Amino acid sequence: MVEDAGNGLRLVIADDHPLFRGALREAVLGRSADARIEEVGTFDDLTALLERDADFDLILLDLTMPGARGFSGLIYLRAQYMAIPVVVVSGNEEPAVIRRCIDLGASGFIPKSMSVGSMRDAVAQVLKGETFLPPDINVTTKADAETDAIIARLSTLTPQQVRVLMMLAEGRLNKQIAYELSVSEATVKAHVSAILQKLGVESRTQAVIAVSKVEQGLWSHPQA
Numbered sequence: 654m655v656e657d658a659g660n661g662l663r664l665v666i667a668d669d670h671p672l673f674r675g676a677l678r679e680a681v682l683g684r685s686a687d688a689r690i691e692e693v694g695t696f697d698d699l700t701a702l703l704e705r706d707a708d709f710d711l712i713l714l715d716l717t718m719p720g721a722r723g724f725s726g727l728i729y730l731r732a733q734y735m736a737i738p739v740v741v742v743s744g745n746e747e748p749a750v751i752r753r754c755i756d757l758g759a760s761g762f763i764p765k766s767m768s769v770g771s772m773r774d775a776v777a778q779v780l781k782g783e784t785f786l787p788p789d790i791n792v793t794t795k796a797d798a799e800t801d802a803i804i805a806r807l808s809t810l811t812p813q814q815v816r817v818l819m820m821l822a823e824g825r826l827n828k829q830i831a832y833e834l835s836v837s838e839a840t841v842k843a844h845v846s847a848i849l850q851k852l853g854v855e856s857r858t859q860a861v862i863a864v865s866k867v868e869q870g871l872w873s874h875p876q877a
Contacts, residue, residue: 662688662780663708667699667726668715668742673765677713677742680772696720700729709737711780713763716743716754724757724867725819731758733812740779748790753867756804761785803863806852814851817844822861 662685666677674692681688693699697720703709714726730739738760743750751762761779763772764787775785810818813834820830827841834841845857854860
């Protein structure tokens, strides 16, 4: 883990709002002027970047951006790039949403309402190996047992299975998923079968419903 936001620091800012990417960039550069920062506006651009080069110290991830539905982007990153800390940035400050982000492996949660100075401190805290949570937010209340069970099952999916589940949630057919992932339809069917088994459900629809239960409360906030 990086002990100091200093020499050689590399970050990715993944957010579809240029103004907020600018605020995050200002926050990082205010502490480490020589930090190298990549910016992307879609989840597909983020995954393409990481496939080329995954040597980053931190990812700042918008919770909802083009190509990622709700927590799916976070789930994928924690499965595929376990060594890179991920901090969620969001306009949704509901305690249940923040808690689920931490449960799913986020190293911190930065509300978009925070000042640039507070964002700077939050990033510094995570780079020291600590978890950052917004002040005055109580995340100790446990979610219901069913949601906890679903989160535990989601964590068992492989990165490719997470990608397939993300596409299922978007309503894509096996043929479309196969084309997007450059694999055969048989491979997609195998992934779907594995997903259903791991989630303990019997159909694609039930798998999507299970994910939606984890995301309850997220979509009530348009700026999540």
